[in-house]
Amino acid sequence: MVVFEKPKALTDAPLHYCPGCTHGIIHRLVAEAIDELGIQGRTIGVASVGCSVFTYNYFNCDMVQAAHGRAPAVATGVKRSDKNNIVFTYQGDGDLAAIGTAETVHSAARGENITVIFVNNAIYGMTGGQMAPTTLPGQVTQTSPYGRDTEAVGFPVKVCEMLSKVDGATYLERVAVNNVANVKKAKKAIKKAFQNQIEGKGFSLVEVLSTCPTNWGMAPDKSLKWLEENMIPYYPLGVYKDKYAKEEE
Amino acid sequence: MSEKVLMKGNEALAEAAIMAGCHHYFGYPITPQTEVAAYMAKRMPKIDGGVFLQAESEIAAINMVIGVASTGKRVMTSSSSPGISLKSEGLSYLAGCDLPALVVNVQRGGPGLGGIQPSQSDYFQATRGAGHGDFHTLVLAPNSVQEMVDMVFKGFDLAEKYRIPAMILSDGTMGQMMEPVSLDMGEIKEYDKSWALTGTKGERKPNIVNSLFLEASELEKFNFERFERYKQIEENEAMYEEYRMEDAEICVVAFGVASRVSHNAIDEARKQGIKVGMIRPITLWPFPKKVLNAAADKVKAFISVELSMGQMIEDIELAIRCKKPVELCNRVGGMIPSTAEVLEKIKEVNGGVK
Numbered sequence: 001m002v003v004f005e006k007p008k009a010l011t012d013a014p015l016h017y018c019p020g021c022t023h024g025i026i027h028r029l030v031a032e033a034i035d036e037l038g039i040q041g042r043t044i045g046v047a048s049v050g051c052s053v054f055t056y057n058y059f060n061c062d063m064v065q066a067a068h069g070r071a072p073a074v075a076t077g078v079k080r081s082d083k084n085n086i087v088f089t090y091q092g093d094g095d096l097a098a099i100g101t102a103e104t105v106h107s108a109a110r111g112e113n114i115t116v117i118f119v120n121n122a123i124y125g126m127t128g129g130q131m132a133p134t135t136l137p138g139q140v141t142q143t144s145p146y147g148r149d150t151e152a153v154g155f156p157v158k159v160c161e162m163l164s165k166v167d168g169a170t171y172l173e174r175v176a177v178n179n180v181a182n183v184k185k186a187k188k189a190i191k192k193a194f195q196n197q198i199e200g201k202g203f204s205l206v207e208v209l210s211t212c213p214t215n216w217g218m219a220p221d222k223s224l225k226w227l228e229e230n231m232i233p234y235y236p237l238g239v240y241k242d243k244y245a246k247e248e249e
Numbered sequence: 250m251s252e253k254v255l256m257k258g259n260e261a262l263a264e265a266a267i268m269a270g271c272h273h274y275f276g277y278p279i280t281p282q283t284e285v286a287a288y289m290a291k292r293m294p295k296i297d298g299g300v301f302l303q304a305e306s307e308i309a310a311i312n313m314v315i316g317v318a319s320t321g322k323r324v325m326t327s328s329s330s331p332g333i334s335l336k337s338e339g340l341s342y343l344a345g346c347d348l349p350a351l352v353v354n355v356q357r358g359g360p361g362l363g364g365i366q367p368s369q370s371d372y373f374q375a376t377r378g379a380g381h382g383d384f385h386t387l388v389l390a391p392n393s394v395q396e397m398v399d400m401v402f403k404g405f406d407l408a409e410k411y412r413i414p415a416m417i418l419s420d421g422t423m424g425q426m427m428e429p430v431s432l433d434m435g436e437i438k439e440y441d442k443s444w445a446l447t448g449t450k451g452e453r454k455p456n457i458v459n460s461l462f463l464e465a466s467e468l469e470k471f472n473f474e475r476f477e478r479y480k481q482i483e484e485n486e487a488m489y490e491e492y493r494m495e496d497a498e499i500c501v502v503a504f505g506v507a508s509r510v511s512h513n514a515i516d517e518a519r520k521q522g523i524k525v526g527m528i529r530p531i532t533l534w535p536f537p538k539k540v541l542n543a544a545a546d547k548v549k550a551f552i553s554v555e556l557s558m559g560q561m562i563e564d565i566e567l568a569i570r571c572k573k574p575v576e577l578c579n580r581v582g583g584m585i586p587s588t589a590e591v592l593e594k595i596k597e598v599n600g601g602v603k
């Protein structure tokens with residue numbers, strides 16, 4: 001009896017992520033959801049710019065690599081080309097909440113029937129640890145070496161809270177992958193975000209609080225603890241919007 | 250449909266795109282391309298599977314185009330000069346991903362916000378590959394409403410044949426004027442689309458549409474391969490029209506609306522005994538270098554008539570290897586040279602030609 005195997009929706013390519021980075025967990029959760037829903041053959045993924053730029057090598061389905069911030073617009077085109085396509089984007093915080101803010105808000109406002117996986121690790125990982133739109137107040141990064149000064153550069157963007165005010169959005173949930181219980185909840189949310197699309201329910205976004213041990217300058221175990229003690233209080237977990245919650249009950 | 254109908258340039262272009270099988274249009278409001286989007290908004294919902302979407306920005310619109318193009322379907326966007334600047338990032342990605350698509354630029358004066366009157370001052374931007382990196386966009390320059398239609402068919406066909414983005418470089422005059430047109434396009438050719446993202450359906454390996462190659466030798470290889478295709482395009486696809494060139498001593502070079510004005514000026518000059526003709530580039534990239542270079546061995550001088558500060562003139566000089574003088578006759582900012590002004594330039598050059 002097989003008790004554990006690699007999801008079919010992941011290729012055999014070794015992941016390039018740093019040790020302790022939680023991208024690998026999130027990739028697996030997305031792939032498991034695709035497997036369990038039986039949609040691999042009609043799924044088209046949109047890779048973004050950031051650490052997840054190479055996701056086209058990892059997800060075992062048709063993939064297109066988008067320009068920085070433009071993944072939801074590219075996904076809109078792919079979905080509108082054939083509504084039977086199951087289309088997801090996989091984006092980081094710089095991509096989704098800074099350079100791609102307009103694409104994020106307007107794809108939600110249009111109620112685009114797509115699934116957005118938003119990985120929030122509060123930093124630009126790929127370029128070496130610069131301040132992100134989600135960097136916490138006081139957090140030290142390469143471009144906020146004295147800590148994020150909210151008087152000078154303002155406050156982090158809370159994506160789920162912001163989008164919860166957008167009528168077109170269907171489902172918004174913030175999860176974390178810092179412990180087993182939360183990973184299970186993350187899996188459930190990601191699967192639901194795909195299920196919603198299959199049922200034609202519209203725009204679903206799952207924000208996944210994630211770690212960046214390399215650029216946070218912490219060991220992986222300390223990173224998980226830092227996420228729990230600093231990120232979760234600022235970015236509370238939970239469902240921010242679920243348009244169809246009542247009818248499901 | 251072989252009978253002719255009276256149509257406005259921008260609307261004829263839009264209808265031609267639909268007839269060419271383009272059922273996805275993404276745009277953002279800007280003058281003077283307005284009628285293209287308005288026409289698409291009216292027509293697309295009436296077509297089975299037709300999509301008209303007004304995007305939140307020019308940038309989003311071109312990326313939606315990339316999305317549809319990556320699935321192998323015909324798709325277009327239209328804009329005017331400042332909007333094309335915003336789309337240039339997307340043009341670079343289309344080229345880098347080897348995706349076919351049609352982009353229409355109904356040019357207006359610049360730089361900056363400029364004006365909304367006709368212009369040809371995006372010539373450099375269009376012909377040098379708008380956006381970063383080594384690439385070209387196929388550039389078609391219609392000079393009549395009929396050619397607006399023909400160039401749409403041609404643009405889609407060549408874009409798919411060579412897997413490159415194509416651009417129609419039009420202007421406010423072409424877009425606004427009404428002429429009788431035939432929308433008879435002939436047969437739509439089918440090209441290999443095995444690269445398209447259609448879902449693996451469990452039957453093949455995943456397709457990847459991508460322009461990222463961190464391995465330098467790999468990126469070089471793809472650039473070399475792409476430029477081999479560009480070489481074929483330059484060899485086979487340059488289009489032009491010659492007018493009264495048989496015995497010409499002066500060669501006017503003009504495209505789009507400038508060529509219509511020049512046409513009249515040439516007729517007038519001929520009446521006055523001046524041996525002048527015209528070579529009208531229909532494709533601006535590939536530029537019709539060969540015919541110009543051959544003409545340089547016969548004529549004494551060239552005149553570049555442009556609605557810019559002199560952009561195409563550089564391509565003429567390169568094409569003819571500077572064998573003969575090239576004079577500039579131009580108006581800018583939305584002004585169009587009059588027949589009298591072009592005639593005056595022809596006479597001036599004729600006087601100087603010994």
